[in-house]
Amino acid sequence: QALDYDTIENELHGEEERKMSSSDWKWIQFQRWIICMLIGIMTGIVAVVINICILELTAVKMHVVEQAIIHCVKNRCLYVPLLLWIAINVVLVTVASLLTVFVAPVAAGSGIPQIKCFLNGVKVPNVVRFKTLVTKVIGVIASVSGGLAVGKEGPMIHSGSVLAAGISQGRSISFNLNTRFFKHFRNDREKRDFVCAGAAAGVSAAFGAPVGGVLFSLEEAASFWNQALTWRIFLCSILSSYTLNFFMSIYHHHPGDLAYPGLINFGKFSGSYEGFELPIFLLMAVFGGLSGAAFNAINHKITVFRLKYLKAKYFKVLEVVFVAAVSATIAFVLIYWNPECKPLGQDPYVRLQFFCNDGEYNTMAVLFFTPPEESVKSLFHDPLGALQPLTIVIFVLPYFFLACWTYGLQVPSGLFIPSLLIGAAWGRLVGNCVNFIWPDDIWAQDLSKYALIGAAAQLGGTVRMTISLTVILIEATGNITYSLPLMAVLLLAKWVGDYFNHGIYDMHIHLNKVPILPWEPPALSTNIQAREVMGTPVVTLRTVPLVSDICSVLSDPRNCHSGYPITDSEGKFRGVILRTQLLILLKHKEFVERGGSSERIKLSVFRDSYPRYFPLSVINVSEGEQQCHVDLRPFLNPSPYTIQENASLPRIFRLFRALGLRHLVVLNDEYKVVGMISRKDIWKWE
Amino acid sequence: QALDYDTIENELHGEEERKMSSSDWKWIQFQRWIICMLIGIMTGIVAVVINICILELTAVKMHVVEQAIIHCVKNRCLYVPLLLWIAINVVLVTVASLLTVFVAPVAAGSGIPQIKCFLNGVKVPNVVRFKTLVTKVIGVIASVSGGLAVGKEGPMIHSGSVLAAGISQGRSISFNLNTRFFKHFRNDREKRDFVCAGAAAGVSAAFGAPVGGVLFSLEEAASFWNQALTWRIFLCSILSSYTLNFFMSIYHHHPGDLAYPGLINFGKFSGSYEGFELPIFLLMAVFGGLSGAAFNAINHKITVFRLKYLKAKYFKVLEVVFVAAVSATIAFVLIYWNPECKPLGQDPYVRLQFFCNDGEYNTMAVLFFTPPEESVKSLFHDPLGALQPLTIVIFVLPYFFLACWTYGLQVPSGLFIPSLLIGAAWGRLVGNCVNFIWPDDIWAQDLSKYALIGAAAQLGGTVRMTISLTVILIEATGNITYSLPLMAVLLLAKWVGDYFNHGIYDMHIHLNKVPILPWEPPALSTNIQAREVMGTPVVTLRTVPLVSDICSVLSDPRNCHSGYPITDSEGKFRGVILRTQLLILLKHKEFVERGGSSERIKLSVFRDSYPRYFPLSVINVSEGEQQCHVDLRPFLNPSPYTIQENASLPRIFRLFRALGLRHLVVLNDEYKVVGMISRKDIWKWE
Numbered sequence A, B: 001q002a003l004d005y006d007t008i009e010n011e012l013h014g015e016e017e018r019k020m021s022s023s024d025w026k027w028i029q030f031q032r033w034i035i036c037m038l039i040g041i042m043t044g045i046v047a048v049v050i051n052i053c054i055l056e057l058t059a060v061k062m063h064v065v066e067q068a069i070i071h072c073v074k075n076r077c078l079y080v081p082l083l084l085w086i087a088i089n090v091v092l093v094t095v096a097s098l099l100t101v102f103v104a105p106v107a108a109g110s111g112i113p114q115i116k117c118f119l120n121g122v123k124v125p126n127v128v129r130f131k132t133l134v135t136k137v138i139g140v141i142a143s144v145s146g147g148l149a150v151g152k153e154g155p156m157i158h159s160g161s162v163l164a165a166g167i168s169q170g171r172s173i174s175f176n177l178n179t180r181f182f183k184h185f186r187n188d189r190e191k192r193d194f195v196c197a198g199a200a201a202g203v204s205a206a207f208g209a210p211v212g213g214v215l216f217s218l219e220e221a222a223s224f225w226n227q228a229l230t231w232r233i234f235l236c237s238i239l240s241s242y243t244l245n246f247f248m249s250i251y252h253h254h255p256g257d258l259a260y261p262g263l264i265n266f267g268k269f270s271g272s273y274e275g276f277e278l279p280i281f282l283l284m285a286v287f288g289g290l291s292g293a294a295f296n297a298i299n300h301k302i303t304v305f306r307l308k309y310l311k312a313k314y315f316k317v318l319e320v321v322f323v324a325a326v327s328a329t330i331a332f333v334l335i336y337w338n339p340e341c342k343p344l345g346q347d348p349y350v351r352l353q354f355f356c357n358d359g360e361y362n363t364m365a366v367l368f369f370t371p372p373e374e375s376v377k378s379l380f381h382d383p384l385g386a387l388q389p390l391t392i393v394i395f396v397l398p399y400f401f402l403a404c405w406t407y408g409l410q411v412p413s414g415l416f417i418p419s420l421l422i423g424a425a426w427g428r429l430v431g432n433c434v435n436f437i438w439p440d441d442i443w444a445q446d447l448s449k450y451a452l453i454g455a456a457a458q459l460g461g462t463v464r465m466t467i468s469l470t471v472i473l474i475e476a477t478g479n480i481t482y483s484l485p486l487m488a489v490l491l492l493a494k495w496v497g498d499y500f501n502h503g504i505y506d507m508h509i510h511l512n513k514v515p516i517l518p519w520e521p522p523a524l525s526t527n528i529q530a531r532e533v534m535g536t537p538v539v540t541l542r543t544v545p546l547v548s549d550i551c552s553v554l555s556d557p558r559n560c561h562s563g564y565p566i567t568d569s570e571g572k573f574r575g576v577i578l579r580t581q582l583l584i585l586l587k588h589k590e591f592v593e594r595g596g597s598s599e600r601i602k603l604s605v606f607r608d609s610y611p612r613y614f615p616l617s618v619i620n621v622s623e624g625e626q627q628c629h630v631d632l633r634p635f636l637n638p639s640p641y642t643i644q645e646n647a648s649l650p651r652i653f654r655l656f657r658a659l660g661l662r663h664l665v666v667l668n669d670e671y672k673v674v675g676m677i678s679r680k681d682i683w684k685w686e
């Protein structure tokens, strides 16, 4: 199934527009802005809820486990806190996976690939449904506090998109709620624009990166850059950021202090770099590209295995539970083994004492026990001696594999934070080496820049975004000094990674065989013509067909297409009617024999039935009605985009991609329909 | 005239592609990257040249005038330094204006509107010619050092674009230089992509804002966001920034220190803001919108006056000279009158003593005598008491009008810095007020944020960009803390300004009656059909026409169209041939009667004659040849985009805009050509 980002045009729409005054038009424009503001604010609020729930749950969990450890270190009953820890994690994670598997499987993973497909024009079932939102929110809270190697960022982006889709339609089908508002936006095209805004608001809330959000939704998603739309996305993004900052500043007891540094995700960076450090950064980029490619390759293997062998639902849940238990065990064992203690400084975050003396903390627990975002902060900002290289090595290797294993589990899970964590860890190691080689130079004292570059390289090597990621990292770290090296590193990491495989999101999209269209037509395809691409023979209808004809076309599963060309008695092309329009016409018995145009079906009927159309089976057409006629002329699109038989594939591709079409009629030089080209026809040529 | 951003397709191209192996294809892709890298580096170097020349020239000028003043304060001969100052300015500015008026008038102004038109698809004569580049570079150096109220930023963007157009073609027609390289990119479409990159590199070099550069070229220019293209633009942008930083760091005697704060345009901001300051910022945004709108309105009046009365070339030069003299006089008088002296601190920039005691400087001279970029820095960063409010008021009012008068003169002149200067000045005044009301609060001690917000509001109110401007300001000030208020302010200033008039660039585009296409189809135009839009009757040709037919079509000035539909004997549509193709065919005497296809004209001939085609008059066709035939079939595009007679205007608009077409053939249901739609036909409906 695909989405149709072309505008629907027919007589009904023309009539509506003729009645519309220019103030009605302005009112519609105004509504767009209102919706975008609502989307921004709501996304911000959802992000606040996610953030606070995770913070609180983790705090409770940490407190409980910590008490048990303190108790058991003395009493030699260490299996108790281990079991306790595992139990808490397993319970949380089970909630997340049960919800995901049984309520909304599409909520699994980060949601970014799904949103990408949606914006590209592929229909992913349930991707913007309310139940997906609920699953996503509860699931991500549970899986992050449940100690999996996941982040909350990807899911926030997905949540923003669902909110956008919901709000822009002015109703919820799940709740059987239908307001009078926003009726005008009930079609694929308008919805897409709002989902773009929602995704941007999600990024903005996830990383405190409003500009990054706009860029994300443009880089990953949009094909046609429209200025007015971009401004709306921008507004939405800003509002989401403000809302989040506002509520979080209250939560942190600094109400109204929107520039409070605790709101910025990765803490403030203050250092600078020297020109001669660039080669080191670039080497790190190469390593990041390799490591990211390795991550993707391993994840690919695991995903293929999963697709083949883990099909049963309870298997999926079991796997999640197993991963949760393994994660907790590894963490516990490594913390247990870690012999290193450091005296407590004044740190914002709880540090675990474990077997250390009073006033000291276990360094491994900093990495493994706190939520991953806090670990990233520690790796970025802890002073030179705070973490021993060995501790980091012991941490990063198992964590890499855990993260690899976790992404793709049936829980909502973001990939950004784990990648950043891995990268920051090995980046810090590089920093340690540099510091070891030039122990007396001041520039080599500052590990935070190496951790940051490592994080960027790893993330870039995995997801392969560049511009939006640069901006997101700049905004999340609040530092602009590193923008040049960050860009260079992200670009190089992408190149290195691309040599081996696709970015992880594209990889998952390919694994699911989604007919997503790339940015450019396939190489060297100018000599491929429409007649080789198109589907033929075409199922067509007459301008005033018999009901029985329509029924027979609609009911044959082989003819289940998105649109049918209409031909007149000479066989000339007259327009295209959508399958969904036919369904509605049949249901409302819009038959010529039943009366004149006085009681003609309204446009609002078409809008109201969007997007979940009923199946053919609910329509009852009596024996007598089969012989009636339906006048399709007011409903068909009389002048859709068409193409000649001998048009080249790049030409077709560009038309399809730039305008977001769902189908394209191929005409011969007699103006007769000879074929139909749909998304899949083009996709096959990749 | 328009540009054609559709790809050219015909048999020749098909053949070429059939012979092409996939490694040839990769090689072409690779060349694109190489070109973008060259563009980035060259733009950076040009920016270095401009920067250093301006710095040196200004230093010399300041030194001379300063010495004269020191000498004359004692000897009561103050008219000498005034005349000296005026003389220096007038000489410099005259160079700039003579070059502009007599060599390349298109180099006047900032160049941003011209680049915008070019990327939109309108041919602006000479806009990317080498002589324009030379004029631009020398002109901007002269006009900035000549003390006009102009900046060097806009011209840098234009320079980057010219460089891009030049490098990507691998030759210079002005120099009669033709390399073997980059032949594949000799068409409008490829050139456009590189010009995008060049514009981005220009922004990147002008403000040290590589991400801002990419966004600028996307916000102002591109319609179709292509990921691979974006990455190339990004690379180009980064390289330009690096090149500039590298050379400037050498110039500033910090070789290799790429993060040296002196490289950042407006100095480092370090402060923060409180949530409750937001309303103040928003009020400032409203004021900025109003003031920007006023600026545009006044400039509009002046421009209309100029277009009407100042048509003669020497008038134009005279006006420039006059403005230069007036600018210098006003500055001198105000400095003279300014009674305020301050003790010298440790400041990076020369401060003028004038009538002050030794060890003191004149505060007005800080604003009026230094180059505008330095004045902006002073307004941003000077401590609380350094500039008295009254000094600023006396400065900003005349400067506002000077800037207004200057933009549109026949010299290369950027608008960004003057706007920032005006905004920073009144922003600082607001800061002074706030400080007056809450004298004891720490947050009110920091004037730099008010100056920054004021600068943003003023600039946003004048040029009406948002996203790219936000990012440019963030990058240029090296501070991310203010990103949220900056965005809010830019958006609000734009809204307020839009209520009154267009942005200044759009205003100048409209004044020149350029048929630029907006982002969205005109409102409520669904009921307008192709048959009302199209031009008719159509001039068509046969597939194998007589030479005399072609000549008569080409020579009639009323038939001077970009393309002619080809019809067969039944009148059916067979393709489109471009006017330029016909010219080349005639010139090379590609007549059927002269021999077979063995010596058929090569694709390279078409590429080589791009973009400056000869006029019809250079083609000699003898009497006998008039009766020959030309077989157009190998050269025509057999399947261009076409549209039906009853297609709606929004549909046509989207096709045209998204694909960057130059003409569109309208067919009826017999597959016969009934009309042609060109850019102007659509533009008329605005």
Ligand SMILES: Nc1ncnc2c1ncn2[C@@H]1O[C@H](COP(=O)(O)OP(=O)(O)OP(=O)(O)O)[C@@H](O)[C@H]1O
Pocket: A001, A002, A003, A534, A535, A536, A537, A538, A539, A540, A560, A561, A562, A563, A564, A565, A662, A663, A676, A677, A678, A679, A680, A681
């Ligand atoms: N009206 C039609 N008559 C005959 N073949 C068609 C028609 N419409 C589409 N096809 C062909 O059917 C095949 C299946 O295409 P696909 O499933 O991508 O499109 P669809 O079913 O029309 O749309 P969607 O799946 O988006 O609802 C394609 O090869 C396409 O060319």
Ligand SMILES: Nc1ncnc2c1ncn2[C@@H]1O[C@H](COP(=O)(O)OP(=O)(O)OP(=O)(O)O)[C@@H](O)[C@H]1O
Pocket: B001, B002, B003, B534, B535, B536, B537, B538, B539, B540, B560, B561, B562, B563, B564, B565, B662, B663, B676, B677, B678, B679, B680, B681
């Ligand atoms: N082949 C043609 N025959 C008749 N009219 C044409 C033809 N091509 C364009 N026109 C019409 O000529 C008018 C002038 O259009 P315009 O100058 O924008 O286009 P052009 O001359 O074809 O292209 P350009 O100016 O870009 O070279 C328009 O109304 C257009 O519809």
Ligand SMILES: [Mg+2]
Pocket: A001, A560, A561, A562
């Ligand atoms: Mg289908």
Ligand SMILES: [Mg+2]
Pocket: B001, B560, B561, B562
């Ligand atoms: Mg013309």
